[in-house]
Every structure is written in C-alpha cells, then in structure tokens.
Amino acid sequence: MWRRVASVSHLFSHSKSTKFNQGGSTFKIWETFTSESEIPTPSKGSPFITFVLGGPGSGKGTQCAKIVEAFGFTHISAGDLLRREIASGSAYGSVILSTIREGKIVPSQVTVQLIQKEMESSDNYKFLIDGFPRSEENRKAFEQTIGTEPDVVLFFDCPEQEMVKRVLNRNQGRVDDNIDTIKKRLEIFDELNWPVINYYSQRGKLHKINAVGTVDEIFEKVRPIFAPLSK
Numbered sequence: 001m002w003r004r005v006a007s008v009s010h011l012f013s014h015s016k017s018t019k020f021n022q023g024g025s026t027f028k029i030w031e032t033f034t035s036e037s038e039i040p041t042p043s044k045g046s047p048f049i050t051f052v053l054g055g056p057g058s059g060k061g062t063q064c065a066k067i068v069e070a071f072g073f074t075h076i077s078a079g080d081l082l083r084r085e086i087a088s089g090s091a092y093g094s095v096i097l098s099t100i101r102e103g104k105i106v107p108s109q110v111t112v113q114l115i116q117k118e119m120e121s122s123d124n125y126k127f128l129i130d131g132f133p134r135s136e137e138n139r140k141a142f143e144q145t146i147g148t149e150p151d152v153v154l155f156f157d158c159p160e161q162e163m164v165k166r167v168l169n170r171n172q173g174r175v176d177d178n179i180d181t182i183k184k185r186l187e188i189f190d191e192l193n194w195p196v197i198n199y200y201s202q203r204g205k206l207h208k209i210n211a212v213g214t215v216d217e218i219f220e221k222v223r224p225i226f227a228p229l230s231k
C-alpha cells in the first residue's frame with residue numbers, strides 16, 4: 001500500500017470562491033488558478049491521485065484521454081470497471097447492470113475493490129479516477145480502504161441541457177444512454193455528488209472547469225493544472 005509523503009493543501013493559494021445554492025443548501029466552490037509553482041512533484045513511492053468529477057456527459061472520459069496522452073496518467077473509469085464486471089459474467093454482474101440501468105450507485109464496497117485492484121496492478125503511480133466518488137459514502141469508503149486522499153480533484157461543470165444532448169448523441173450502445181436513465185442520473189448527481197464537490201472545495205483541492213466549448217478548448221483549461229508534471 002502506498003503512503004502519503006507530502007500534503008498539497010498549500011498548492012491552491014491563487015483562488016476565488018463562488019457561492020451558490022443547491023438543494024436548499026449554500027455551497028462555496030473554489031475556482032483555482034494554478035501556476036506551475038503550485039503543482040506538487042509526484043513521487044514514485046506514493047500514488048498521485050486525481051479524481052475526475054462532473055455530471056453525465058460533461059466530458060470526463062474525453063478529457064481523461066487527453067490528460068493520459070499529455071501527462072502519462074493511468075485512466076481508471078469506475079463506470080468502465082463496472083461495465084467490464086458485467087461483461088465478465090461476475091457474480092455481481094446482474095445487480096450492477098440493474099443499478100446502472102436505474103442510474104443509481106453501485107455499493108461502495110464493490111467499486112472501491114475494483115479501483116483498488118486496478119491501482120495495485122498498475123506500474124504507474126499517476127492515476128485519474130474518473131466518475132468516482134459519486135457520494136460521500138463512496139468518498140469515505142475510498143479514503144478508508146486506500147488510506148489516502150486525492151491530490152487533485154477536477155470538476156467539469158456543464159449545463160444540464162448540454163450534458164443531455166451529448167449523452168443522447170454518444171452512440172456507444174450504453175444501456176444508460178436514454179432519456180429516462182439520464183434524468184435519474186442527473187437527479188442522483190444533484191443529490192449525492194454536490195456534497196463531495198463541496199467537501200473537496202473546502203479542502204482546497206477542487207479545480208472547477210467550465211466544460212462548455214470544444215474538446216480542445218476545454219483541455220487548454222485543464223493543461224495548466226498538470227503542466228509541471230512530466231510524462
């Protein structure tokens with residue numbers, strides 16, 4: 001198991017906060033403006049973990065592919081791991097499939113175990129964990145099992161209308177890419193993901209990225225966050 005060697009909470013000093021209301025509660029999101037000097041140097045002895053958050057269709061997977069190419073991260077999509085589990089005919093397969101169809105969240109124990117296995121079987125130490133944690137329960141289960149917090153949290157902020165349009169046009173044969181499941185996924189995202197986003201914002205780890213624009217335009221907002229990391 002890896003051990004944390006350095007805190008990165010000092011890395012996000014150039015930031016401004018925005019207040020907004022969600023589900024009757026007031027949240028404060030930190031918008032960070034990182035420069036090269038603010039990025040930690042990852043150590044091969046300890047994992048450098050980035051959580052990639054955002055609603056369905058906000059472009060997490062698309063941007064992860066660009067980050068992998070530019071900065072040599074290993075991309076771990078929690079959704080892909082669950083879909084792989086279904087395809088493998090595992091004992092959990094049918095319950096995972098019905099959970100995904102309903103747009104709900106698979107028990108943390110299952111997802112964290114899959115992520116842990118993937119991390120431990122990798123030679124890399126730089127990880128993008130995409131689409132996880134989706135709830136406070138997910139977050140706590142990860143931190144307890146893996147024994148560490150993420151170094152960086154990206155949040156792709158995208159209007160609902162745009163997310164729905166993208167998902168309906170995705171055309172990858174996903175069982176959850178239909179209007180009924182998308183509505184449920186958006187509801188679950190609103191209810192359970194905002195507390196996670198708020199938590200990491202308060203920890204000074206959140207980078208909120210406006211996810212409207214072309215893929216390349218959005219990546220140009222992501223690039224400076226990782227620029228000091230070598231590939």
Ligand SMILES: Nc1ncnc2c1ncn2[C@@H]1O[C@H](COP(=O)(O)OP(=O)(O)OP(=O)(O)O)[C@@H](O)[C@H]1O
Nearest residue numbers: 055056057058059060061062166167170213214215
């Ligand atoms: N900036 C963009 N502009 C237009 N379309 C985009 C953009 N980024 C991604 N897309 C397209 O939108 C769809 C959803 O993108 P992607 O799969 O990356 O989202 P996601 O956040 O991973 O979604 P999910 O949570 O459902 O897995 C894909 O078809 C992708 O090609």
Ligand SMILES: O=c1ccn([C@@H]2O[C@H](COP(=O)(O)O)[C@@H](O)[C@H]2O)c(=O)[nH]1
Nearest residue numbers: 078079099100103104105106111131132
């Ligand atoms: O941590 C996770 C990640 C995903 N799920 C379930 O999978 C689908 C699809 O996830 P994507 O990130 O969009 O690929 C999601 O709606 C959940 O049902 C999960 O339960 N836990």
Ligand SMILES: [Mg+2]
Nearest residue numbers: 060061079131
């Ligand atoms: Mg995805």
